[in-house]
Amino acid sequence: MNRKYFLASVLGFILLCLVPVFTHNPYYIHLVETIMIYAILLFGLDIVVGYTGQVSLGHAGLFGIGAYTAGVLFLKVGAPFWIILPACIAVTAVFGAILALPALRVSGPYLAMVTLAFGTIIQILINEMTFLTEGPMGLKIPKPTVAGYKFNDESFYWVVCVMLALSLLVVHRVLRSQLGRAFEALRGSPVASDCMGVSVYRYKVYAFVISAGFAGLAGGLYAYSEQYISPNTYNNELTVMFLLAIIMGGRKTRLGAMLGATIIVLLPKLLDDLEAFRMVASGLAALIFVGAALGIAARRTTLHTMFVPVVGTAALAAFSFWLDNITDWRLSIFGLMILFVVYYLQDGIVGFARLLLGRSNTADTDVSLQEENPAQDALMQSASSGLEDILVANQVLMQFGGLKAINLVDLKIKRGTIHGLIGPNGSGKSTMMNVLTGIYVPTAGVIEFDGRSVVGRTSSDIALSGIARTFQNVQLFGEMTALQNVQVGLHHTFKSNFVDVALHTARYHREDHDANERALGLLRFVGLAELANEEARNLPYGKQRLLEIARALALDPQLLLLDEPAAGLTAPDIKELVQIIRKIRDHGITVILIEHHMDVVMSICDTVSVLDFGQKIAEGQPAQVQADEKVIEAYLGGTAA
Amino acid sequence: MKRRVHLTVLASLMLATGFSFAADPIKVGVTGPYTGGSSSMGVSMRDGVKLAINEINKAGGVLGRQLLAVERDDEAKNERGVQIAQELINKEQVVATLGFINTGVALASQRFYQEAKIPVFNNVATGSIVTQQFKAPEFPDNYIFRNAAHDSIQAPMIVEEAIVRRNFKKVAILADSTNYGQLGREDLEKALAAKNVKAVAVEKFNIKDVDMTAQLLKAKEAGAEVVLTYAIGPELAQIANGMTKLGWKVPMIGSWTLSMANFIDNAGPGGEGARMPQTFIQEPNTVKRKTFIEAYLKTFKPKNNRIDSPVSAAQGYDSVYLLAAAIKQAGSTEGPKVREALENLQTKVEGVVTTYDKPFTHDDHEAITANIPIFGEVKGSKVVYAYEEDRVKGADIRTKVKKAATADKQPAKK
């Protein structure tokens, strides 16, 4: 982590710990404590919402499970504090898994609804199972006693501080590791993620379970902090508040989560007190006005975009002076804030601040290498032993409704060759590729890769067994850097799990270092080493295609499927591409190449198969195929009279 | 000459500080649900409190200082109550809090006041254990007081009305799932057991439930002749409507919440005849009550000239006067002193519900005993006296029946 940021965070943490020293008022201590507890939960929620991009409306329910685990264990079993807290994490994580396993098969609004339903069910269960939870009457929990020492308000505050620091550390480590990259990848492009061996489903579940663990920790601490818990706290309004906090504070930043927590805790208090609200509204209007003026002057934004926020906040301030009683309008203000944040602060306050200050989101990875060994490049030598026919497809049929996209096609790919697959548009080439990588399940037919059937296996499973691919429409992980994109491809080299990552064990350090090195090597192989820290979406189109190849190679595949790699490239780029493909073949990797650039096909392919309307109409050496009448007819449509 | 100037300066300084002392108001927290399903009770209570505070302030305030109500909406949510309690104690630094409509909110929040030694005046919440949360020997002093008719009074009254006076043998209990509903249900079951009766059906429903068919069917199948209710909101109206829909009309007798405006208005004709214990009926049968009702209607102008929750308004009003009397007697606003004064009130306080004559002792913090509430009935979209004899004697002030120090908790019935 950046030196400056590190020092700033340590300073901030020290200040936080000193709060009970500055003020002994239990109201303020409790307030800051609540902010910290919410922040812990939000760190976890950010992983799901900010990184994997899934909307969860069920985290209030998970929070409730954490709180009630603490309450029930204390009340019914009399368990000590140091057992209860880990139990909260574990139990909530289990519930998170129970929810995630069915729920994460869907996404978007479906997922939102499922999590909403889950949250509602949890609230009902807590409310109804009175034998366990005392139902609506709630549970009372005193502050914990550990080894004879009974914690009071102030000492428990420090316990929460420590938990916050630990959570911060763990979250930070997870998100900077291969897990974090996997989470971002599955959001950037789920299809690519699967095809790079990062199973979208599995990692969505991991993300959810990890966030559930944090929610459980927060819930447990909350129970001790409030000393009284009841079911109606963990309702839909709370879950919406959590989402608001993440969106308003800023996704993908720890500071954003803490800022968000502060806002949602202080907001209701602010809206209760008319005087304070007037002050804040006026202050905010002034701030936005000044900020907008500065931004327009610095050319970072225009009058047009700033018009609504400036007028809006001014109107709000005026409105607050006109009202006698703000309590009645509390919820409307809350709703307006959500709207404001959704449109003008998509990256949250932290994102907005970064924009104004001109800083970027991602930290730069250190790309200087200790050693450069030009003789050995990053590609692994592919296994030359094994079946001669590395891929055999027999009578493959792919039918969509009435349309036969692939109509009884046979294909035999010889190991170590470059096999071209050509044909007019709509002939079924890309469909074939999707079938081979498990994106579609063929209606009929046999496909065997190195003797093993491919049909019915998941894309990530197929990818991990040695088939890698690129895409016709570039499917890079846009918000990640080139280096990170390749590192996702290297995900399979990591045996470290969550514990290794959290504790930064030797194994993790080793694997992280090795992946770094290899990724750089792969980038060098395709000639992108200088652009390693550039965000993938900023790269020029041609370089993006090369990056996809580098990423695919990271899988250490035996078979590489390239889907129109030369499309949109300029002539010099194409020459480079041809060289790269040759080098790949020289490493023993078999290549299937879909292309429309005939010169590319002619120059490097050993064999060419031609598809038309889903059927194979010709196959053989490039020159043979080029002269074949059926092929000419397919491309040009009928012989000249 | 110089001396005169000095004297004038000194005098004006004293006057100024005197004024600033006089201007320093006594902050009293007023907490209740001003939004949501229980809001008619909360708003009525708050308005009753505001009326009383205005009157007292116009007459010069307490100890020369004006009373200032610090209102907070707890939305009937326990956790909001907890936060508000902490805010009122630590930030606003109130000397006492009036309020709590919802038993659950009271139970969750009171501990903070108890710890801070600040008196809490429950003017509406009726859960029996509300004043029993902090008892000796663990807590030598209890800071929770109440001037509402608690459920250990209401439940036996309801049972008495159903079993004894109206001679029903088979009763069904319908209660909501809140603390209030469930604790009330327990009280009902206890009271029934004391008469050797068991309810033929005991059903529960959630807040915001609209369809009571299942619960009512079960009660009907079990042969219930009367439905006893314990709920806080508009769901009560749905019980009445549900009965109409099923074509099964049996009497409804329940806790005091059946007097709420939203029950009466939404149940329509189905709500007529429902009966509930009330400490206060909106009838100007004494001078004090007449003045109160007129002042309330004039200041707050409720719909149809009907106080949304008459009991809440009246008890809210009375709680202010009781607190004011205690502060005056204590000569200070310090919590322990006010508590002591409340427990030994020397002056009689003339309230709307009753005249309070030494309503509290060190161990007894309930101002209302079983003889004070009478039965109200919904008739013609208002709440009126159920029994003619009560109405005729409406002008009689029923005062608290004193118990001997060693007697048990159940006071003699009138």
Added chain:
Amino acid sequence: MEIFLQLVYSGIALGMIYAVIAFGYQLTFATSDTLNFGQGDALMLGALVGLTLVDRMGLNYWLALPVVGLFGMVQGAFVERIGVRPAIKIKSEFGWIMSTIALGIIFKNVAENIWGRDDLKFPSPLPESPLKVFGANVLPMELLVIGGALLMMLAVEFFNRKTIYGKAVVATFNDRDAAKLMGINTGLVITFSYALSSMSASFAGVLIAPLTLTGATMGSVLGLKAFAVAIIGGLTSGMGIIVGGIILGIAETTTGFYISTGYKDVPGLVLLLFVLAVKPAGLFGKSAIKKV
């Protein structure tokens, strides 16, 4: 048996209420892949506006229906303009979820301030005494709800299958950019679908209001349950919604009676989870294959 029949009738009426709201979800999903999380509040506004028309202004209930429908259309267009269109434009993944939730919250608060916080009684246009059908009771109003729901489903299906607007809707759903290039004003189609969706919700509100209580909070729980129905039945099938509604309604009333009323809401939600886990497109929905 009589009990069971009574429960079934109540269940059907309840389920029809959910189905009518669920239509709205279906309409917007069909064109814009978005759902109006504030659908329940559209219903609430329809009911309250209807109440004002019928109760305060003395308008005849049947005449008030189209007025409420019109109000619903305006409200829906408003939600789309303010809440959904900007979010789609900035390509925010969950922006529209948050903004429709936010608009719902605002509507509810504004309603609370205009109509008050208490629940109100809506005068019933039909007699309130129950009819006996096969030995169990049904309210005439419930029959109206069932009839109204079925009528609406028929109208929607007819619209989608027979008219050119319907084709435009399907085209926009399948490929918005291509539809635009074909000259279809996709923005207008989406706005119109939201208007239609809120219209059906408002309409539902006025149908339901005499049966339940009318108040600012009546929408939320109904909104969630209607979601469940829309998912269970399938977001692309009108028949599915009717069936889903009936299943949910009967599941609720029977659970309430035979198991416990506290757990009444559970079967519906569990069914929702189950359907989403096993067949996300719903019982009657068609699974689409995504092309890469």
